[in-house]
Amino acid sequence: MALVVQKYGGSSLATAEHIKNVAGRIGRTFDDGNQVVVVVSAMGDTTDDLIDLAESVADQPDQREMDVLLSTGELVSCTIMAMALRSLGYKAISLSGAQAGIETTTSYGQAQIAGMNPDRIMSELDADHIVIVAGFQGVTPDLNVTTLGRGGSDTTAVAVAAALRAARCEVYTDVEGIYTADPRRVPKAQKLEEIGFEEMLELASYGVKMNPRSIELGMVYDTPILVASSTDDGPGTLIHGETDMNRDVGEIRNRVGGIATDTNVAKITVRNVRDRPGIAANLFEPLADQGISVDVIVQNASVDGATDMTFTVKRTDLDRARHVVEEVSREFGGAEVITASDLAKLSIVGTGMLDATGYASKMFRTLADNEINIEMITTSEIRITCIVAEGQLDRAARALHSAFDLDGPESGATG
Amino acid sequence: MALVVQKYGGSSLATAEHIKNVAGRIGRTFDDGNQVVVVVSAMGDTTDDLIDLAESVADQPDQREMDVLLSTGELVSCTIMAMALRSLGYKAISLSGAQAGIETTTSYGQAQIAGMNPDRIMSELDADHIVIVAGFQGVTPDLNVTTLGRGGSDTTAVAVAAALRAARCEVYTDVEGIYTADPRRVPKAQKLEEIGFEEMLELASYGVKMNPRSIELGMVYDTPILVASSTDDGPGTLIHGETDMNRDVGEIRNRVGGIATDTNVAKITVRNVRDRPGIAANLFEPLADQGISVDVIVQNASVDGATDMTFTVKRTDLDRARHVVEEVSREFGGAEVITASDLAKLSIVGTGMLDATGYASKMFRTLADNEINIEMITTSEIRITCIVAEGQLDRAARALHSAFDLDGPESGATG
Numbered sequence: 001m002a003l004v005v006q007k008y009g010g011s012s013l014a015t016a017e018h019i020k021n022v023a024g025r026i027g028r029t030f031d032d033g034n035q036v037v038v039v040v041s042a043m044g045d046t047t048d049d050l051i052d053l054a055e056s057v058a059d060q061p062d063q064r065e066m067d068v069l070l071s072t073g074e075l076v077s078c079t080i081m082a083m084a085l086r087s088l089g090y091k092a093i094s095l096s097g098a099q100a101g102i103e104t105t106t107s108y109g110q111a112q113i114a115g116m117n118p119d120r121i122m123s124e125l126d127a128d129h130i131v132i133v134a135g136f137q138g139v140t141p142d143l144n145v146t147t148l149g150r151g152g153s154d155t156t157a158v159a160v161a162a163a164l165r166a167a168r169c170e171v172y173t174d175v176e177g178i179y180t181a182d183p184r185r186v187p188k189a190q191k192l193e194e195i196g197f198e199e200m201l202e203l204a205s206y207g208v209k210m211n212p213r214s215i216e217l218g219m220v221y222d223t224p225i226l227v228a229s230s231t232d233d234g235p236g237t238l239i240h241g242e243t244d245m246n247r248d249v250g251e252i253r254n255r256v257g258g259i260a261t262d263t264n265v266a267k268i269t270v271r272n273v274r275d276r277p278g279i280a281a282n283l284f285e286p287l288a289d290q291g292i293s294v295d296v297i298v299q300n301a302s303v304d305g306a307t308d309m310t311f312t313v314k315r316t317d318l319d320r321a322r323h324v325v326e327e328v329s330r331e332f333g334g335a336e337v338i339t340a341s342d343l344a345k346l347s348i349v350g351t352g353m354l355d356a357t358g359y360a361s362k363m364f365r366t367l368a369d370n371e372i373n374i375e376m377i378t379t380s381e382i383r384i385t386c387i388v389a390e391g392q393l394d395r396a397a398r399a400l401h402s403a404f405d406l407d408g409p410e411s412g413a414t415g
Numbered sequence: 416m417a418l419v420v421q422k423y424g425g426s427s428l429a430t431a432e433h434i435k436n437v438a439g440r441i442g443r444t445f446d447d448g449n450q451v452v453v454v455v456s457a458m459g460d461t462t463d464d465l466i467d468l469a470e471s472v473a474d475q476p477d478q479r480e481m482d483v484l485l486s487t488g489e490l491v492s493c494t495i496m497a498m499a500l501r502s503l504g505y506k507a508i509s510l511s512g513a514q515a516g517i518e519t520t521t522s523y524g525q526a527q528i529a530g531m532n533p534d535r536i537m538s539e540l541d542a543d544h545i546v547i548v549a550g551f552q553g554v555t556p557d558l559n560v561t562t563l564g565r566g567g568s569d570t571t572a573v574a575v576a577a578a579l580r581a582a583r584c585e586v587y588t589d590v591e592g593i594y595t596a597d598p599r600r601v602p603k604a605q606k607l608e609e610i611g612f613e614e615m616l617e618l619a620s621y622g623v624k625m626n627p628r629s630i631e632l633g634m635v636y637d638t639p640i641l642v643a644s645s646t647d648d649g650p651g652t653l654i655h656g657e658t659d660m661n662r663d664v665g666e667i668r669n670r671v672g673g674i675a676t677d678t679n680v681a682k683i684t685v686r687n688v689r690d691r692p693g694i695a696a697n698l699f700e701p702l703a704d705q706g707i708s709v710d711v712i713v714q715n716a717s718v719d720g721a722t723d724m725t726f727t728v729k730r731t732d733l734d735r736a737r738h739v740v741e742e743v744s745r746e747f748g749g750a751e752v753i754t755a756s757d758l759a760k761l762s763i764v765g766t767g768m769l770d771a772t773g774y775a776s777k778m779f780r781t782l783a784d785n786e787i788n789i790e791m792i793t794t795s796e797i798r799i800t801c802i803v804a805e806g807q808l809d810r811a812a813r814a815l816h817s818a819f820d821l822d823g824p825e826s827g828a829t830g
Contacts, residue, residue, distance in 0.1 A: 016471035023472075050491070056431035057438075057495055058502035065501070065509055069494040072487035076465070079484040080472055086480070087473035094480055099558060143514060 002167040003125070004029060007039040007135065007157035011174045012230035013077050014044035022172075022230060023084035026130060030090060035125050037164065039135040039157040040081055042073025063108035067137075067147045071097070074134035074153070082132045092130040095120060097137035097145070101163075102156060104138035104146045110291065111138060111146035112213070113155060116163040133160060151211030158214040162221035168238075169223055171210070172230035177237030178203065178210075180406040181259035185394045188401060190408035192258070194238040199257045202349040202383040215239065256359065256404040257350035259397050260383075263390055265295075266318040266341040267375070268325055269310040273335045282331070283309065286324050292317045295345075296378040296387060310376065312387060315341050343375065344393040347385040348400060360384050366403040372396045417582040418540070419444060422454040422550065422572035426589045427645035428492050429459035437587075437645060438499035441545060445505060450540050452579065454550040454572040455496055457488025478523035482552075482562045486512070489549035489568070497547045507545040510535060512552035512560070516578075517571060519553035519561045525706065526553060526561035527628070528570060531578040548575060566626030573629040577636035583653075584638055586625070587645035592652030593618065593625075595821040596674040600809045603816060605823035607673070609653045614672045617764040617798040630654065671774065671819040672765035674812050675798075678805055680710075681733040681756040682790070683740055684725040688750045697746070698724065701739050707732045710760075711793040711802060725791065727802060730756050758790065759808040762800040763815060775799050781818040787811045 006029065008022050030036045050069050054061040061069075078094040085092035101117030124131045135153025138146050148155050154171060161169035178200065181189040195203075197219035204210040210227065218225045218239065228236025273279055284294055297311040313321045322339050329335040353359045363384055367374060372395065376387040388396055401407055421444065423437050445451045465484050469476040476484075493509040500507035516532030539546045550568025553561050563570050569586060576584035593615065596604040610618075612634035619625040625642065633640045633654065643651025688694055699709055712726040728736045737754055744750040768774045778799055782789060787810065791802040803811055816822055 016468070019472055053431070053491070053495060054498055057434055057499040060502070061498045062501045065494040065497045068490055068509055068511070069498075072490045075483055075487045075490075076468070079480040080468060082480045083469055083476045083484075084472040086477045087475070094483055096483070096560075145511075 001033050001035065003035040003037070003164055004168065004170060005037045005039065005157055005161035005164065005166045006170045006172060007153055008041065008230055009153065009171075009173045010041040010044055010046070010077075012172055013040060013042075013081070016080075019043070019077075019080055019084050023081060023088055025172075025230070026081075026085060027088050027090050030130055037121060037125070037131045037133060037160055037166070038081065039133045039153055039160060040074060040077045041135050041153040042070075043077045043080070046073040046076065064144060067108045067111075068145045070147050071134070071137040071145050074136050078132045078134040082130075085130055085132070090130050091128055092132060093124050094132045094134070095124070096134050097156070098139035098143070100131075100133045100160065102133075102138035102159065104140060104148070106140045106142075106144070106146065108146055110149040111140075113138060113148070113159045113217075116159050118160070118163045121160070121164065148213075149211075151209070151214070154211040154214035155217060158217040158221075158223055158225060161225075162217055162223045166223065168226055169218065170226045170228065170236075171214075172228055173209070174230065175209075175227075176229045176232070176234050177227050178239070178258075180257070180408075181397055181401050182261050185261055185397045186259065186401045187410045188398070188407040190406065192237045193235065194240060195257060196351055197239060197241055198382055199349050199351055200239045202347065202380065203258055203260045255350060255352045256348045256406065257352065258348075259400050259404075259406065260345075260347040260349055261393055261397050262345040263393065264315045265312050265343045265345050265387065265390075266315040266321075266339060267310060267312050267343055267387070268318075268321060269308060269338040270325060270329050270332070271308050271336040271338065272306045273309055273329075273332050275305055275307040279307075279309070279332070283325065283328055286328055287313075287321060290320060290324055292321050292324070296376050296385065298376050312343070312345075312376070342390045343387055344390040345385055346388055346393060346396050346400070347383050348404060349383045351382050353382055353384070362403060363400060366399050367396055370395060370399045372399075416448050416450065418450040418452070418579055419583065419585060420452045420454065420572055420576035420579065420581045421585045421587060422568055423456065423645055424568065424586075424588045425456040425459055425461070425492075427587055428455060428457075428496070431495075434458075434492075434495055434499050438496060438503055440587075440645070441496075441500060442503050442505050445545055452536060452540070452546045452548060452575055452581070453496065454548045454568055454575060455489060455492045456550050456568040457485075458492045458495070461488040461491065479559065482523045482526075483560045485562050486549070486552040486560050489551050493547045493549040497545075500545055500547070505545055506543055507547060508539050509547045509549070510539070511549050512571070513554035513558070515546075515548045515575065517548075517553035517574065519555060519563070521555045521557075521559070521561065523561055525564040526555075528553060528563070528574045528632075531574050533575070533578040536575070536579065563628075564626075566624070566629070569626040569629035570632060573632040573636075573638055573640060576640075577632055577638045581638065583641055584633065585641045585643065585651075586629075587643055588624070589645065590624075590642075591644045591647070591649050592642050593654070594673070595823075596812055596816050597676050600676055600812045601674065601816045602825045603813070603822040605821065607652045608650065609655065610672060611766055612654060612656055613797055614764050614766055615654045617762065617795065618673055618675045670765060670767045671763045671815075671821065672767070673763075674815050674819075674821065675760070675762040675764055676808055676812050677760040678808065679730045680727050680758045680760050680802065680805075681730040681736075681754060682725060682727050682758055682802070683733075683736060684723060684753045685740060685744050685747070686723050686751040686753065687721045688724055688744075688747050690720055690722040694747070695724070698740065698743055701743055702728075702736060705735060705739055707736050707739070711791050711800065713791050727758070727760075727791070757805045758802055759805040760800055761803055761808060761811050761815070762798050763819060764798045766797050768797050768799070777818060778815060781814050782811055785810060785814045787814075 103115040104111035224240040519526035639655040
């Protein structure tokens, strides 16, 4: 008998019919002799509807209140799922984040899991219950409700799996697994059977819809994560610590694992900044205070004591970021602020790049051969990222997918 | 500076516009120098929508899960109200039933408030917050969420007011106060300026939309309750312990205070029951086990060792009640079960009846003069109730309203 944690996303729970289907899948897992804990997101577009409601009474809804409001979406879906399971004859019980022992920091809207007390879940499992946990939410030491930010249900699921020492955490979603590239952009993208935590972390940060914090948790607690479709019985992709890529040094290791793409990118350039110590801190601290994360940063070499500073933010943060930057740049003596939002991030990712050379030059050569201009470049140990024009993204991604030998047969998958 | 508890019902919170209007009223109460605690119901038809959702996945939704599900309706409305107040510049904070310290029994769906720990509310008031409490819900000692049954937000409000020793509890609703009769049935019904707890208790049990448990709480803790309109500034009706009726013995005391009507009535007759000890218990215990409350009970004198037993239940409980009774009556040796649902309850209520005579005979005479047949009769110390045909209810209510000198000028009120 294994202990399995399953997570179902909002699109898998959009209607009563979806919920009944998922209840059937959960029941079969239980019937196979497993102990089952299920983490659910809010049904369909519930979260967006609640945000709309809040914005209809307040221009800038209070974040503490917003968290309580949004947490109701998962309370609804977990109780409905428990009811559906009970009507199929299973003993099921729903638990809120607080009841499930999810303790978080007090950063409303983007709280982090600070601790996990699995006692209540354990006692419900001991009573032969299927336990349905409301994802995306937790509670502070002062018993205020928090949410974990978009994708937070993934984090709940992995945290629960880690705390329960579950055999694995199964994340069911509307795609069949992790691909070598986004199949909507690269028709020859192939589904991976497995992928390492580090590679997945880079992919998740750079386009794949999986909360990076959940991958980190899986890595730290060595909890394997299976990503698979909630509607078919395909094998999905296993994210885990020891992949074939690490074991089988040679042909497989020495390669790029996938191409990541992201269009939620905008660029801000501050021109003619006087180059003196503290400029970067003065610029980026107020952005951090507003919860705006800055990604790629390029500072040109100084000419005559003045420099240009360019950086990217999420496109959805651009308006707020520009507002902050313009205010700060006035203190720099009227430096000019230029923004652009028709950009995209394109990355090659792979642990194979860790100790090898030639990947960057091959990437740049491939893009040049395809007449794609690189606006900015940034790298990590297992990733090289270029900022390119959004209109050239698909062509660029396909070219790199071919160049790094990732192409499979043309796929009909649309993600 | 007074401490005021206000309660707003679902129809006063149906849309964002309603909520903004109510937020304005709450803000004005705070601006007048009061400490304000507000108890809210779920917005508009939220509760019915959630019940529909539950019934779309389960024929008989589990009651524990149902309570968590329904509790989300008030969580939504209390956070939205707090946001609306904050956007008007007030410091407001929402609290769930659990956070507000509402401790209940474990009777899911119809839990009773077992205790109230006002510490969190007090500390938020000390921090100059307007406190918005989710009505209708509480938490058991095991931290499971419960609901208090329909109208439970009234009970929350009075319990909070009692625990905080508030000056009074103001219940804002879609009617202007308590009337001598339902204005939709009796056009000459008059709004009462005040009414005693005992009278209100009888009216609330017999038709007026106010949770009887909330009146009991107000009576026990001597907390005055003002019922008034959420949309105009009319004076409403004050429900309290010492009314003019008690003080001014004589003309005023010696009268009926109001006419109560209720059409949620059905009748069950079990014929030819063998008359032996334990029959009534055998019949009514299984009904109580199912949470079906039995109201008027009449047992005919026994003829040849057999008797007829007739009683009323809520019309909405009739199907379930008939099922239980038919099962039990098979054990009585095939006693015949007959039901009827086209009935109504009609009551005269008044503390003036407590030590006086002639009210019952005047009621029966008035109904007889109007050719209205009485099917069953039951009385309490301050109430006389007749079961009549539903089709005759309005005519009967108007006749009694006139006969007991309650008529005012014809009103345009429609309730």
